[in-house]
């Protein structure tokens with residue numbers, strides 16, 4: 001029986017830069033990513049996204065826009081990860097290192113894809129050009145993508 005686990009993933013943009021966090025522990029450890037995690041019982045996906053952004057980067061996000069919906073399956077694992085991707089250019093505070101993440105600004109021409117989840121190189125170009133997108137990725141282990149489907153959409 002398959003079940004779905006809801007996760008958020010937030011990207012903060014400023015001019016030609018994007019804020020990424022180096023994951024210091026846990027799921028995705030050693031890779032750069034947006035800020036996010038599990039949506040808890042009793043909170044909306046948006047509330048979870050804002051909470052995780054602040055917990056992981058110290059920033060307070062404002063008016064997040066949902067830009068993508070990515071479903072991840074791991075071979076042999078019945079739990080599907082449903083990742084709601086958000087972007088914002090409106091935030092307050094300065095990025096700060098937390099227990100989970102070490103934030104850093106990257107130029108959008110210089111994304112460290114070799115040190116990120118292997119799906120990112122596939123859908124980041126859609127995010128960076130301002131498209132909305134929906135995708136499904138089947139992973140074998142934490143790195144190999146066995147198959148995927150990725151579409152640009154008018155609305156999530």
Ligand SMILES: Cc1cc(-c2ccco2)c2oc(N)nc2c1
Nearest residue numbers: 007008009036037072083117120
């Ligand atoms: C399987 C997977 C999970 C996540 C994730 C963890 C927390 C929020 O999203 C990813 O994030 C990215 N960029 N690729 C990802 C693949």
